[in-house]
Amino acid sequence: MEDFYKEYILDHYRNPRNFGHLDAPDASAEDLNPLCGDEIRMELQVRDGRVLDVRFSGKGCAISQASASMLTQTIKGERLEDIARLSKDVVLENVGIGISPTRMKCAMLGLKVLKSAALGEIASWPDDDPHTASV
Amino acid sequence: MEDFYKEYILDHYRNPRNFGHLDAPDASAEDLNPLCGDEIRMELQVRDGRVLDVRFSGKGCAISQASASMLTQTIKGERLEDIARLSKDVVLENVGIGISPTRMKCAMLGLKVLKSAALGEIASWPDDDPHTASV
């Protein structure tokens, strides 16, 4: 857990990238983690099925905000369908290591909201597995 | 428990005394033990506040039927107010010894119904105690 709070996490938490709003987003979504109250909104500008620009807003813990911030850097230029298919690994790679099961939703909230925006409907939690109700 | 099924219990069970109905009872009541389904009805003929005659009817286990049968023999000539105040001891004395807590209601059903008839309202279980919800 110690090495969880790497310098760059704190940096993204205190100086989130792509934070704010787009004037006329082509797609957007927002959601919250009912277990802790973290909130994230994602807005996308889309051209030819690809993400041209992205902004996020929200409030919450360092994990949720930093992972959302890092995610916005990862997905520029990506195709919406690829985004809708992103696995949780992309987030895990971004944040580094050591996320405990309960805090997984903090880390995954940004991805969930991003996928919802890309899909145009509420995406399920990225760690959903038919026989393990995620928390 | 063995000595519970004395000969006279079986006798009262198989040959209940005062079994049946009165033509025009002055007071009556019936009730059942929800835990086992035993049913008892008591009918009283009353003169000058005293029980002139009594009949009971019902179905159930040897304990419930025999104790009701024995009770009808005990109370002839008694005053209604005394009947309303009868304690469970009268039944315990009648049936002898060794009634387990759960079967106590079998034994007491007849008394409860008799007291209800005497009171003109539903009596509580004779073994009620404020801090021990009886069973």
Next chain:
Amino acid sequence: MIASPPDLKLRRIIADFPILAKRTRRGKRLIYLDSAATSQKPQVVIDALVEYYSSYNANIHRGVYEIAERATTAFEDARAKVAAFINAPQSAELIFTRGATESINLVSHSWGLQNLKPGDAILTTQLEHHSNLVPWQVLAERTGAQLRYIPVDGRGEHVLDKLDELLSGVKLVALSHVSNSLGTIAPLEIIIPRAHAVGAIVLVDGAQSAPNMPVDVQALDADFFAASGHKMCGPTGIGFLYGKRALLEKMPPFLAGGDMIKKVTYEGTTFNELPWKFEAGTGNVAGAIGLGAAVDYLQGLDMEWVRAHERSLMCYAFARFDELATRGLQVYGPHDRDRVADVISFNFSDVHPHDLASILDTEGVAIRAGHHCTMPLMEKMGWPATARASFYLYNSEEDVDALMDGLEKAASVFNLR
């Protein structure tokens, strides 16, 4: 007939249950023949509770510290295990409740009040446990829907002659998989497809089937399936409701409170996702974890084996009971060994079942006496009460012999010839 002594597997099972090694106050071996009321618990289940309370007791879902993580994982793993036990497609379709009764009430309050109106009908059967009957009476009264009964014959078998007629206008069929008072196994393979054909949904009360036979809710195509942990080697105070996701999604919550909400303001509330939408307040965490351990235990034994073991015990018991037929022993319930599960109801001459149970108790034999929470069935059959012996995975033919000896004793106390 001579009882076969328990084989190695059975002896090992018996040793798994600490209570079966205890003696009664009179120094008798405990012959527990009341598992249809509640089952005994194997040591592994008791250990799971102790381990939780002594090592990682914490509230779930919200704590980020170590023991809370562990408790949450164990709780949700238990859900997954129970879901897999009945072959539910997703564990989000598995809601923890206190038991079958609460599960059925959840459906009657949530689905029932939302979907029923005057003119609709609810169909159940004549042999339901009060827990699968009274909720529908109450619901019918509240909604103006009509409550109908699939009749049973004198042996407690479903009479399906008029099923089409009975099904007309029916929105919900609620019936027990296995009857707790007669052991009848319901012909779900006939009733469920015909109910679906008229657009009705089907709730299966599995309180007596989940403990005793393999259950596959997908093969049954049950819309809801309710059961109690305490009857299937699990702790008290825990049970479950399985429901098809499409139905659960559309239903309003039942209880309101913590955990079932996503967002609350002073003005109103957004509800949480499945399964938590239906789990308001702190759940029975230890109970769920214990039920998970129970389900592991049962699957380790193999539910096919459990059913076969009980079937063979029933055959032995029926054969031995025949010996007392001429002295007034009457056995109720289906004759066909494939249509009856783990329960035998009977009466012995004019010995009232309560008296019989008290006499058997002096010999360490625990059976149930009464109406078994099926009063209307008893009334229909004309039985004021019955005695009931029920068998489970830890019972042996020697237990049946002990029951027979107890019946002999009762015969002598009551001077039966």
Next chain:
Amino acid sequence: MIASPPDLKLRRIIADFPILAKRTRRGKRLIYLDSAATSQKPQVVIDALVEYYSSYNANIHRGVYEIAERATTAFEDARAKVAAFINAPQSAELIFTRGATESINLVSHSWGLQNLKPGDAILTTQLEHHSNLVPWQVLAERTGAQLRYIPVDGRGEHVLDKLDELLSGVKLVALSHVSNSLGTIAPLEIIIPRAHAVGAIVLVDGAQSAPNMPVDVQALDADFFAASGHKMCGPTGIGFLYGKRALLEKMPPFLAGGDMIKKVTYEGTTFNELPWKFEAGTGNVAGAIGLGAAVDYLQGLDMEWVRAHERSLMCYAFARFDELATRGLQVYGPHDRDRVADVISFNFSDVHPHDLASILDTEGVAIRAGHHCTMPLMEKMGWPATARASFYLYNSEEDVDALMDGLEKAASVFNLR
């Protein structure tokens, strides 16, 4: 300030709780500061469960054999103990439920649907737990009654200036005795008589008071009192509702099923007497017996002592927290030590409570972070979340010191000056 080491009584208490002797995965001592979420369990409670499951596990109320008698007696004795613990006049007024949430839902469904109509009002407060808020929102929506809030000030204390106005037309007041997120002790001695004066009844959510202070429902003159066993040293899955007999008698049953009925026919049902009218289906037998043992344990310690112990821990914690005030530690909730119970909510600079809790966890310190199931309160106060430390009878001043050390660590991880 220097922590006083635990005295003999406290050391003995700590030794009663097996989990407190365990080490975390990182080899740290467990500093459990989340008892407001759920308390730890003393060995006597765990033993009571094990004893039940290994020696007299049986379904209750109906069995006439030895272990069923013993289980029934133990279950009903537990009811009597819990009733006595809150000084209920009769144990028939004490209904076992899964927990405070179910207790409150019982009242909202049974009393609420029967007694409320458009034009009536329900009064609660701005600091309720979702479990004592969402049920009333749902009830208000169903009945057309209006839901109103007693406001709280910036420190989470009840503002009673407009109480008369707020009470006009009110049929039910529902409020927590102690707030789980701020520790505020409600001025029940003012609110209850004034509510009664306008003919309203009062439900007290005692989930946080029953564990932490002496409760006397007669002295309070509460009409209903709800609490959860798992927060007061008892098992999970058990709790209770106290209600005045006159009210309970007139209320319709909530859940329907076995045990709550007296007589059932295919046409309808007569309900059972109190308390069983409200206890449908097999209850949490082991849970109730465990709660009885918990209540014995608490009474053995003396609830006056528990309150005094926690009060003194709170004073110590407040004093130590002051040391970090200049570095951005903000403490919420009442200042007056007599108006706050076992809970301290706080925030530390820009460290989000979740991150704080994760960092503390690495030191073995278990606190809670989030909205504590009081989202509307958090929104009103403008706090996205808070960190919460809660104290119970097994905590010591050394635990507070460990919390302080953890906060220092968080400060260094987050580079706070």
